[in-house]
Amino acid sequence: MIAGRSRAKRRLAAAGLYAAVGLYVAFALFPLFWTFKISVTPQSLLYGEGITVWPSAATLDNYARVLRATDFPRYFLNSVVVSVTTAAIVTLVASAAGYSLSRFRFRGKAAVAFLLLLTQTFPLVMVIPPIYRLMGEIGLTNSLTGLIVIYTAFNVAFATFLMQSYFDGIPKDLEEAAMIDGCTRVEALRRVIVPLTLPGMGATLGFVFTAAWSELLFALMLINSENQKTFAVGLLTFIGKFAVDWGQMMAASVLALVPACLFFAFLQRYLVTGLTAGAVKG
Amino acid sequence: MASVTLRNVQKRYGALNVLSAVDLAIADGEFIVLVGPSGCGKSTLLRMIAGLEDISAGEIRIGERLVNDVAPKDRDIAMVFQSYALYPHMDVAANMGFSLALRKAARQTIAERVAGAAGRLGLEALLARLPRQLSGGQRQRVAMGRAIVRDPQVFLFDEPLSNLDAKLRVHMRAEIKALHQSLKTTAIYVTHDQIEAMTMADRIVVMHDGVVQQVGAPLDLYDRPANAFVAGFIGSPAMNFLPARVWRAGDEAAVVLADGGTLAIDAALPVRDGDLVTLGVRPEHPRIAASGALAGEVAVVEPLGLSTQLYATLAGQQVCSLAMGRVAAAPGEPIRLTAEPGDLHLFQRETGQRIG
Ligand SMILES: Nc1ncnc2c1ncn2[C@@H]1O[C@H](COP(=O)(O)OP(=O)(O)OP(=O)(O)O)[C@@H](O)[C@H]1O
Ligand SMILES: [Mg+2]
Numbered sequence: 213m214i215a216g217r218s219r220a221k222r223r224l225a226a227a228g229l230y231a232a233v234g235l236y237v238a239f240a241l242f243p244l245f246w247t248f249k250i251s252v253t254p255q256s257l258l259y260g261e262g263i264t265v266w267p268s269a270a271t272l273d274n275y276a277r278v279l280r281a282t283d284f285p286r287y288f289l290n291s292v293v294v295s296v297t298t299a300a301i302v303t304l305v306a307s308a309a310g311y312s313l314s315r316f317r318f319r320g321k322a323a324v325a326f327l328l329l330l331t332q333t334f335p336l337v338m339v340i341p342p343i344y345r346l347m348g349e350i351g352l353t354n355s356l357t358g359l360i361v362i363y364t365a366f367n368v369a370f371a372t373f374l375m376q377s378y379f380d381g382i383p384k385d386l387e388e389a390a391m392i393d394g395c396t397r398v399e400a401l402r403r404v405i406v407p408l409t410l411p412g413m414g415a416t417l418g419f420v421f422t423a424a425w426s427e428l429l430f431a432l433m434l435i436n437s438e439n440q441k442t443f444a445v446g447l448l449t450f451i452g453k454f455a456v457d458w459g460q461m462m463a464a465s466v467l468a469l470v471p472a473c474l475f476f477a478f479l480q481r482y483l484v485t486g487l488t489a490g491a492v493k494g
Numbered sequence: 495m496a497s498v499t500l501r502n503v504q505k506r507y508g509a510l511n512v513l514s515a516v517d518l519a520i521a522d523g524e525f526i527v528l529v530g531p532s533g534c535g536k537s538t539l540l541r542m543i544a545g546l547e548d549i550s551a552g553e554i555r556i557g558e559r560l561v562n563d564v565a566p567k568d569r570d571i572a573m574v575f576q577s578y579a580l581y582p583h584m585d586v587a588a589n590m591g592f593s594l595a596l597r598k599a600a601r602q603t604i605a606e607r608v609a610g611a612a613g614r615l616g617l618e619a620l621l622a623r624l625p626r627q628l629s630g631g632q633r634q635r636v637a638m639g640r641a642i643v644r645d646p647q648v649f650l651f652d653e654p655l656s657n658l659d660a661k662l663r664v665h666m667r668a669e670i671k672a673l674h675q676s677l678k679t680t681a682i683y684v685t686h687d688q689i690e691a692m693t694m695a696d697r698i699v700v701m702h703d704g705v706v707q708q709v710g711a712p713l714d715l716y717d718r719p720a721n722a723f724v725a726g727f728i729g730s731p732a733m734n735f736l737p738a739r740v741w742r743a744g745d746e747a748a749v750v751l752a753d754g755g756t757l758a759i760d761a762a763l764p765v766r767d768g769d770l771v772t773l774g775v776r777p778e779h780p781r782i783a784a785s786g787a788l789a790g791e792v793a794v795v796e797p798l799g800l801s802t803q804l805y806a807t808l809a810g811q812q813v814c815s816l817a818m819g820r821v822a823a824a825p826g827e828p829i830r831l832t833a834e835p836g837d838l839h840l841f842q843r844e845t846g847q848r849i850g
Contacts, residue, residue, distance in 0.1 A: 383577060383579065385575045385577045385579035386579050386581065386582075388544075388546050388566075388573075388575075388579070389573070389575060389579035389581075389640075390581070390592075391546070391565070391566045391567055392544060392545075392546075392566045392567065392569075392571060392572065392573045393567070393572075393592050393593035393596060393640075393644075394567045394592075394593050394596035394597055395567060395596060396565070396567065399596075404581055404583075407583045408582065408583060
């Protein structure tokens with residue numbers, strides 16, 4: 213792994229490497245840990261104990277209250293519906309668009325690519341007022357469908373580029389070999405290209421899911437009825453007029469991580485890269 | 495098996511003319527090699543026969559059938575790609591059986607045909623592996639296997655050996671040739687390596703800048719190249735070219751080199767006194783002789799054991815001479831060379847066309 217003159221030196225180098233990686237992981241995970249820590253700290257100890265790494269007593273009360281006494285399960289379900297639907301639609305559309313950008317030559321291709329890129333350059337705050345008007349006109353404010361439409365529109369451009377780069381990475385020869393072997397273009401796509409693009413689709417799905425799951429601005433603007441709120445908006449309900457219920461808020465946050473984690477655990481086997489290894493010479 | 499006929503086949507990309515008016519009649523069972531320098535349009539022509547590339551004009555027939563508008567999958571051809579293009583997510587057996595599976599062949603038939611092809615190519619032990627678990631040479635074999643499992647009308651090869659090391663390339667060359675002799679399927683083989691072309695082809699098609707220069711049996715091309723390009727492309731070491739002027743008086747004819755050296759040529763050739771020509775001499779033809787008409791100086795001597803390659807400076811140019819056995823000569827020494835009229839090639843200076 214690491215070239216070194218003596219065993220001891222190599223050990224030292226390896227130790228240094230692990231220390232650096234460990235430090236990085238600790239740095240990345242610290243906020244998560246802190247969230248979790250506060251979620252299990254009883255209300256009475258939160259301000260009483262000062263800053264400690266772990267409270268002297270831990271409790272699941274916050275979780276129980278979030279699940280039983282608030283609208284959180286509802287927000288949760290809304291978020292799942294919005295995020296999964298958005299991720300599925302965007303991945304399908306972006307795959308089709310990315311494939312045609314990668315494989316076909318057609319008039320106006322450069323213009324299409326440019327316009328897609330252009331959509332990525334607008335600051336969000338600039339487009340919120342017109343979108344609010346627009347959605348009001350067609351009756352999509354205060355509805356999950358409205359959110360899905362907006363999220364899809366805002367994610368599809370980037371996702372298309374992402375998918376295009378995956379398709380670009382699959383040699384054209386493979387499709388052509390399949391077409392000579394007896395496939396139509398569509399069959400070649402289904403039997404050869406799609407299986408090889410699954411990691412890309414998985415990554416896109418995960419990316420869009422996360423973006424939709426944690427989106428706050430549009431959800432805040434477009435939704436005001438209690439039963440249509442997503443969890444990101446719901447979190448704000450813990451900020452009362454006079455106090456913030458940190459314990460419950462953090463418990464809700466930890467719960468919100470669960471679907472995201474499950475989603476990525478499910479995707480992980482598709483995220484393995486290097487699936488096209490062995491297609492060509494080497 | 496089938497013949498392949500190209501009539502006035504053209505390819506343009508916008509204003510760019512990549513192939514101009516290719517006419518070619520390939521007989522049933524023939525092994526044809528398309529050869530030419532990089533970018534001359536060999537792959538494009540092959541891909542047009544495969545149906546992977548549109549035809550701008552002309553017609554292509556496989557057997558009697560006009561295939562201009564037939565999809566690749568319906569042309570009954572098999573192709574081996576330079577990159578091999580194995581399906582990375584399928585094991586070797588699935589790769590080889592893919593085309594039969596698509597044709598809804600019975601499981602039993604597929605297994606038999608795959609086993610048969612694997613046996614021919616020595617792939618039996620690898621059938622359960624994925625392409626990424628194979629060496630480059632093994633991948634190449636699997637690509638071949640995938641083609642022969644089909645038993646197609648025509649085999650198409652696009653530089654299938656160019657990613658192999660020199661030794662394996664020579665071995666596979668012989669193996670493909672043997673395979674063709676036993677299967678007798680029409681084959682069209684693209685390469686830029688003229689040695690591959692010479693050793694494998696029944697007939698060679700030499701291409702340059704999208705134009706077919708000459709079609710013929712390997713030794714016909716070697717002995718009677720149609721123009722200076724073919725003469726220079728076929729043969730290694732390459733033919734020597736020297737600018738010369740024709741001298742003619744009565745029944746005698748000769749060429750005069752830049753330094754005044756004179757070589758007799760066949761008087762029956764259609765040349766006039768004063769014509770500007772390019773003289774072509776294959777390295778094996780100049781003979782070292784004390785009475786030789788051409789005087790030069792030895793530049794480099796390369797003894798190869800079996801033969802000796804000698805480079806001499808003649809009329810201001812390097813000329814390669816290949817002699818069997820050993821040659822006693824040292825750099826800097828004067829040398830005299832001569833060549834028989836029958837071994838000389840003459841090309842028009844302007845057009846490069848063969849005179850004789
Ligand atoms: N899509 C394209 N658009 C424009 N020109 C192209 C296109 N594809 C190929 N060409 C041109 O057509 C010519 C022939 O290309 P081709 O691939 O047939 O060459 P080749 O003889 O196979 O060369 P090589 O030995 O390098 O593989 C080249 O000059 C190339 O630049
Ligand atoms: Mg090529």
